Amino acid sequence: MTCLNYINGEWIPAQSGATLESRNPADWRELIATFPRSEAGDVDAAVASARQAYRTWRLVPAPARGEFIHKVGELLIQHKETLAQLMSREMGKPIAEARGDVQEGIDCAFYYAGEGRRLFGQTTPSEMPNKFAMSVRTPLGVCALITPWNFPVAIPCWKMMPALVCGNTVILKPAKDTSTCANFLVWLFQEAGLPPGVVNLVHGAGETVGKALLEHPGVDLVSFTGSSKTGAEIGATCGRTHKRVCLELGGKNAQVVMEDADLELALEGAIWGAFGTSGQRCTATSRLILHRDIKDKFTAMLLEHTSKLRLGHGNDPNTDVGPLVNQGQLQRVSHYLEVARSEGAKVLIGGEILKDGELHHGFFFAPTILDKVTPDMRVAREEIFGPVVALIEVSEFEEAIAILNDTSYGLSSSVYTRDVNRAFQAMRDIEAGITYINGPTIGAEVHLPFGGVKQTGNGHREAGSAALDVFTEWKTVYVDFSGKLQRAQIDNRE
Numbered sequence: 169m170t171c172l173n174y175i176n177g178e179w180i181p182a183q184s185g186a187t188l189e190s191r192n193p194a195d196w197r198e199l200i201a202t203f204p205r206s207e208a209g210d211v212d213a214a215v216a217s218a219r220q221a222y223r224t225w226r227l228v229p230a231p232a233r234g235e236f237i238h239k240v241g242e243l244l245i246q247h248k249e250t251l252a253q254l255m256s257r258e259m260g261k262p263i264a265e266a267r268g269d270v271q272e273g274i275d276c277a278f279y280y281a282g283e284g285r286r287l288f289g290q291t292t293p294s295e296m297p298n299k300f301a302m303s304v305r306t307p308l309g310v311c312a313l314i315t316p317w318n319f320p321v322a323i324p325c326w327k328m329m330p331a332l333v334c335g336n337t338v339i340l341k342p343a344k345d346t347s348t349c350a351n352f353l354v355w356l357f358q359e360a361g362l363p364p365g366v367v368n369l370v371h372g373a374g375e376t377v378g379k380a381l382l383e384h385p386g387v388d389l390v391s392f393t394g395s396s397k398t399g400a401e402i403g404a405t406c407g408r409t410h411k412r413v414c415l416e417l418g419g420k421n422a423q424v425v426m427e428d429a430d431l432e433l434a435l436e437g438a439i440w441g442a443f444g445t446s447g448q449r450c451t452a453t454s455r456l457i458l459h460r461d462i463k464d465k466f467t468a469m470l471l472e473h474t475s476k477l478r479l480g481h482g483n484d485p486n487t488d489v490g491p492l493v494n495q496g497q498l499q500r501v502s503h504y505l506e507v508a509r510s511e512g513a514k515v516l517i518g519g520e521i522l523k524d525g526e527l528h529h530g531f532f533f534a535p536t537i538l539d540k541v542t543p544d545m546r547v548a549r550e551e552i553f554g555p556v557v558a559l560i561e562v563s564e565f566e567e568a569i570a571i572l573n574d575t576s577y578g579l580s581s582s583v584y585t586r587d588v589n590r591a592f593q594a595m596r597d598i599e600a601g602i603t604y605i606n607g608p609t610i611g612a613e614v615h616l617p618f619g620g621v622k623q624t625g626n627g628h629r630e631a632g633s634a635a636l637d638v639f640t641e642w643k644t645v646y647v648d649f650s651g652k653l654q655r656a657q658i659d660n661r662e
């Protein structure tokens with residue numbers, strides 16, 4: 169398959185003609201597609217196209233913009249299985265999770281399609297007679313959307329759909345590892361009949377295409393999801409170039425299990441929170457904070473369940489845990505196992521690259537449980553982004569919350585307890601954008617705000633009506649029908 173850039177309604181190669189390859193992480197010998205290795209000139213063309221289209225798209229009534237998004241939702245339903253199978257082959261997640269990823273895109277489409285008929289502002293009384301006062305949302309212009317590979321459909325949809333319904337035009341720069349999924353998704357926007365230039369796609373590396381978008385004077389906003397390291401660079405560049413920037417970054421999420429918890433429920437949450445998507449979710453559980461009274465029992469339950477997880481190709485419906493996305497991720501996770509051992513953590517299960525049988529040509533890492541972890545260790549503090557979970561023992565609820573908060577990240581969190589007082593205390597005291605009581609750290613719903621505190625972001629939120637604050641400017645409007653200058657009255661009001 170050949171992927172192309174989509175600029176001004178045309179599918180075109182990079183100006184240089186250069187290409188990159190997307191391969192199956194479960195079997196590196198399988199080529200999925202080639203895609204353009206774009207550079208700054210391709211970005212210039214995409215920005216020119218998006219700027220031109222913005223002149224008319226911003227004037228399309230918002231309900232009509234919402235109808236385009238609704239159509240994308242219908243097309244996503246129609247092509248759900250094909251897109252999920254492609255995603256599973258291209259980035260390795262098990263097919264059931266890939267279907268869930270596409271479903272998030274569908275939910276997002278119908279939610280933001282409806283937003284076209286809301287986009288509420290405020291009306292408020294004026295101090296003056298015969299004067300109306302109100303605020304309305306207005307679009308920003310051209311939005312550059314830079315996305316990671318771990319949710320190849322959901323995350324681009326979280327950005328494209330609210331941006332478009334608000335009247336902006338967009339340029340998507342997807343992760344290299346999931347270029348084919350991005351191509352398919354943008355084709356659906358084309359099929360939905362969006363005018364040329366409203367949606368543009370530029371494939372290529374973050375170091376070239378991403379950076380060119382950040383520096384381009386024709387880009388008004390950058391919405392980025394990815395690592396905290398890249399996010400910090402992006403924030404600095406956008407500060408220098410005066411662009412609005414929304415950053416959704418890494419996590420070091422914890423699940424607390426108290427002595428009064430339903431352990432079967434907590435076990436299910438821990439397994440899927442830690443090992444779902446091979447631990448490559450920003451919301452993944454990478455720390456399990458266990459009360460000492462249940463720690464031994466719960467650890468034994470965890471080990472038994474983990475030992476039964478089936479590793480394999482994502483497209484095989486019997487697979488529980490797929491490969492890591494690429495060689496770099498495999499090296500990163502292996503490195504953290506060396507760090508864990510050198511710091512004195514004990515590997516209870518896993519801790520190694522798997523190469524047996526059908527895993528031979530893929531990037532598989534065994535689901536791993538680390539014991540004897542203390543809160544100061546690197547494996548308790550740094551984002552690993554793989555199927556590795558660290559066990560930390562505590563004696564008190566307050567201690568559990570203090571350790572949960574003792575991180576530079578703040579995305580998701582979870583507490584298993586039957587005590588309603590503790591549940592509300594957790595809700596109040598946890599420093600994170602998302603807190604689950606008796607549920608795993610994963611599993612976002614599109615109508616609620618999504619994002620984190622501390623180094624997980626810069627205060628913005630994706631999803632829900634909160635995303636509208638990213639993609640619009642407020643305009644305050646006063647309409648004076650008194651027929652006389654009221655300024656004097658304002659100045660004299662004392």
Ligand SMILES: NC(=O)c1ccc[n+]([C@@H]2O[C@H](COP(=O)([O-])OP(=O)(O)OC[C@H]3O[C@@H](n4cnc5c(N)ncnc54)[C@H](OP(=O)(O)O)[C@@H]3O)[C@@H](O)[C@H]2O)c1
Nearest residue numbers: 315316342343344373374378379394395398416417418450
């Ligand atoms: N908080 C959230 O909502 C959320 C959700 C999902 C994932 N994440 C985080 O994402 C990370 C994993 O994703 P990742 O490894 O793909 O992150 P990443 O390396 O930061 O890359 C993310 C995107 O940024 C591009 N990029 C890389 N360097 C760039 C630069 N200097 N300027 C502009 N763009 C650049 C990448 O391009 P390439 O194609 O060249 O890589 C990719 O498209 C984890 O830390 C995870 O926690 C956060």
Ligand SMILES: O=CCCC(=O)C(=O)O
Nearest residue numbers: 319449450451610611612
């Ligand atoms: O990786 C980021 C998205 C996480 C998500 O959508 C979920 O946990 O459901």
